[in-house]
Amino acid sequence: MSDEKELVLQATEVSIIFGGLCAVSEFSCELHQGELIGLIGPNGAGKTTLFNMFSGIYTPTSGQISFWDRNENVHIINKMNPAQLNKLGIARTFQNIRLFSNLTVSDNVRIALHNLRTVVPIDILLRTPRFRRDEKMMTERTLELLQLFKIDNKKNELAKNLPYGEQRKLEIVRALASNPKLLLLDEPAAGMNPQETEELMNMIGFIRKEFHLTILLIEHDMKLVMGICERIMVLDYGRIIASGKPEDIKSNPQVIKAYLGSEAV
């Protein structure tokens, strides 16, 4: 499981300021290979902003973010854009589902395989054997993934026609298709009922076992977070106010004051 303690991502005193407002302030953390870490905090605490920095959508105003890719080469990823980071091995899902609505379930996943291509433009214009080989490879890999998560029966459905829970699932499958080393899940359980949340928890556990990756998870659903995360970081007003095992976080008075309030889990 997660006996290796190699670093995957390291943030050092990362801050970001938007027009005078400091959204994240001197955030530091270390993510190790195979860990499943939760990131919680009240709304507006800066969690998604942090994700956006880790996935290249924002550039930190100060501090440094380092990432170790699949070949264990380290990169400083502050200024990299999302496409570059995806190629290095970071994939994410979004708070408000961002699927390719008018494309099929199958195509949604297939697009994530784009960077595995071996063709050049001429190949696709002339439909060369190399093109057919690539397409076959992508078809097989896509089907594999869809079958693994049991949505292959809907592979030709348009993504926008899927029920909410399956849309969320598809977004995660798409993220996995790009073979990431670090998976960032932004509120994957948002809008789910208890049964769906249970399924999601199993799915995340399954992903962790099958794919040998590191998962960082933003969530408000305490049952999910406490249930599956090994370690939890708590953010409030852009600063980290606690970090540790779920039991410790649950009873941390500052966390309770800032966030959990009287919500007993």
Added chain:
Amino acid sequence: MNTGSIFLQQLINGLSLGSIYALIALGYTMVYGIVKLINFAHGDVMMMGAYAGYFVLVAMGTTVTGSVHVSTVSLLMAFFAAMIVCAFLALVIERFAYRPLRNAPRLNSLITAIAVELILQNTMRVLPFVGPDPRQFPTMMTKNFTVGPISISNIQLIVIISSALLMIALNYIVNKTKTGKAMQAVSYDLQAASLMGISVDRTIAITFIIGSVLAGAGGILYATAYPQIDPVMGYMPGLKAFIAAVLGGIGSVPGAMLGGVILGIAETLTKGFLSSQYADAISFSILIIILLVKPAGIFGKNETVKV
């Protein structure tokens, strides 16, 4: 005439032309601000206003050959006619062409706006008593006032002063009346405004009407300054007024005023110092430059998408 006086003269000319652009630009910017629609038909509303004024002036006996001149009274009548016709047009167009598409993708509204433009232009072309040929717009006796090396005509004075008066009136309406506040509210957040009890349909209709009334006035002033009217006269000034609105920050009322004046002055300076051929190209180049450097325009705000 030295360079300095040419420069000052063209400034005056530009101010006059720019005031007209500003009046038309205000219509673009207010409509865009409230329903995010680029109303391509706006230039043609201006054209309709010019024609309305034309028919009133002709009916009142003023002629082109100069035997009966346009007087202040008849000019005012022309203004009223233009404004009323344009207000009515705005009501009809908004109700039947734009309102059904309010929740449709933007492209569809854009195409409808273009269709409305075509309908307005071609109706005038086809109507037997109008027709595609240009007509001379009756003007008043030109009187020039010289101040040092520069001269300004009575027509230019009328243009500048009436535009200024209209813009002051607009400013009052937008900032000091309940209707104006409703317009601002709807432009910020349509749903929230309707939840606050604002009649969104009425507010949007009023916005269109005010914009078109200003365009109508602009049409009269334009026809007075450049006395040839034809069904396609609205195309170029409309396009330029649109550029002015973008330059000032589309959605911003002071932006449209400033943008109009800047564009007018840029055009006349180009005509004065370079050549009139390049005047159009300069206007478009200003558009490209502003969109590359600061797309939100002079007074616009940069909107960031929340991920």
Added chain:
Amino acid sequence: MKDKVLRNMLIPGVCAIIVVIVPAVLIRFSVIDAYTAQILTLSGINAIMALSVNIICGITGQLSLGQAGFMAIGAYSTILLTTSVHLPLAVSIILAGFVTAFFGFLIGFPTLKLEGDYLAIVTLGFGEIIRVVLVNMKKWTGGPNGKQFPTILTLNPAVAYLVIIGTLALLIILVQNFVRSTYGRAVLAVREDEIAANSTGISVFRYKMLGFVIASFVAGIGGALYAPFIGFVKPEQASFTKSIDYLIFVVFGGMGSTTGSVLAAFVLTYLQEFLRFLQNYRLLIYPVILILVMIFRPQGFLGMREFSFVNTFDKIRAKLSQGNSAETQNEEKGAETTEENNV
């Protein structure tokens, strides 16, 4: 698998050859009269332009109101390459396409950094700038009167049909090949959701540019065929009005659908000719129809759907030979999936 690939290429290929060659022969022997031939061929040019608009607006999702500008560049380039550089017409046409693609690349750089409405406005601006430049560079472009360019395409309707419809068919095949590939899907992803596409490893700017350049190339070819066919070109060809004409084809046919855009180009070109008897009232009916379509059928005729030659062929075959064959049909159909690139 190999048999399937052959089928995928053969069926549309045969259809294409029939549509291109048979009418050309009929025109040559005056079975189809010159007037009808003219309309068909003109529809072909309009279809190429509709293809261009569909690529940038429908497939790449970037609203461009200036494709006519690229058409004009293609048209004038062909004329200059043939008359001043003395290249053979066929070479000029192909080269003009690449010249236009190059301009597309240049214009794309500043333009594609903008979003939505602003992008539309800038493309409009560039289209008009192209027009103004063409009007003013009298030495090269003949100024506002344009340039005359009579060629074999102007004089011989059969050859014109063959060349233009043939090019249209070829372009359709190439465009479809592009869309049904990993590159095409990447561009579609950018259309659907830029942020998601970016985060899924697709460099958004690069693929927007790809769509934009391909669209400019196609528009350039459209213009490059237009000038020799019509026999002259004027700067107005670059105007906003023309860009809108082509945009209307795509909106009618279905934004994102190649079949829809091409079909709509043919139908609307014919309709405009047909309504000629209405004379000036035609100018009113056309925009009214436009508004009605926008209100009642905004997704256009086909929406985003495409016509599949192979699927239709299968359906017809199934209907004709019911019974035993039905079983083998079902087997084959079962093996078909959308990923298998049915054309």
